[in-house]
Amino acid sequence: MKNMNTRIIATAKEESLAMSEPQIAVGEPQRSARRSIAAAHPAAGRTADAHHAHHAHRAPARPARNLSLTLREWHRRAGLFAFVFMAWLGVSGVLLNQSASWGFDAVHVRWSWLMALYGLHAQPPHDGYLAAGDHWLATTPDATLLDGKPLSPAIPNPIGFGATSGAVPPVLAVATADSLVLLKPDGSRLDELRAPMLPVGHILRIGVTSSGALALDGGGTLYQSADGETWSALPANAAVHWSQPEPLSSAQRAATLPYARPSVPLEQVLIDAHSGRLFGRYGPYVIDAAGLAALALSISGIWMMWRTRQNRRRYA
Secondary structure (H helix, E strand, O other): OHHHHHHHHHHHHHHHHHHHOOOOOOOHHHHHHHHHHHHHOHHHHHHHHHHHHHHHOOOOOOOOOOHHHHHHHHHHHHHHHHHHHHHHHHHHHHHHHOHHHHOHHHOEEOOHHHHHHHOOOOOOOOEEEEEOOOEEEEEEOOEEEEOOEEOOOOOOOOOEEEEOOOOOOOOEEEEOOOOEEEEOOOOOEEEEEOOOOOOOOOOOEEEEEOOOOEEEEOOOOEEEEOOOOOOEEEOOOOOEEEOOOEEOOHHHHHHHHHHOOOOEEHHHHHHHHHHOHHHOOOHHHHHHHHHHHHHHHHHHHHHHHHHHHHHHHHHO
């Protein structure tokens, strides 16, 4: 009986000890180990906790880039590059298409910065025609100048210049290959004569006789006139001072400078700007790059549209 009581007491003690021991859940050994380390080494414990928190809150990894995302990014970049150039090509193309109807082919521009792009600079004429009474005639690309003042309208391609000395006031005559223009000393026009009003159909040269009359050479018979209207034959041995180009003085050249500035037709400017040649050696390559960018935009846009449609069908 005594032995049985002893065993019952021992069993009760064991059950009491088991109930007093703490219950360790799954993962508890690791946490207990960290607590033990933290208690022994506080700094190491804090480092371990920070490391654990860093890994617990780490941002998710970025997804791998695929061809579609890459194409979308480059499609946007190429669009920004090509927008300005494509807009200019479109505007300049419309202007060129309407150039004749809008009169751009007859308009000349003389902007100094634009002439610098073309490498053009003002170049006053070196030679001109001199006549009695200190009158002189010179031509520039866009004007015919009498004593430094522009004639209106201009007389293109003059071949000689003369002035009568018998008439008062004198009559000035500007000869071209097929016409004779009569002027007053102030530059106002009196008349323009052509065959059959002239005794010759083609003028080779004009001059002034020793008596102050105008003289014409048509390649055969010589003719003279005191007023430019009435003509008569001139002896072949008559003394004539034939008009020919002579050097202009520095003052005369300076007077022509405002009218010697270069100009370019507006239509040509549009053509050169549209092709890129206006911007120098590398201008056409920039326009080519814009064209290739537009082609790339078209191809990539079609491909992305096709891919989007395929994905919609796949997940529908």
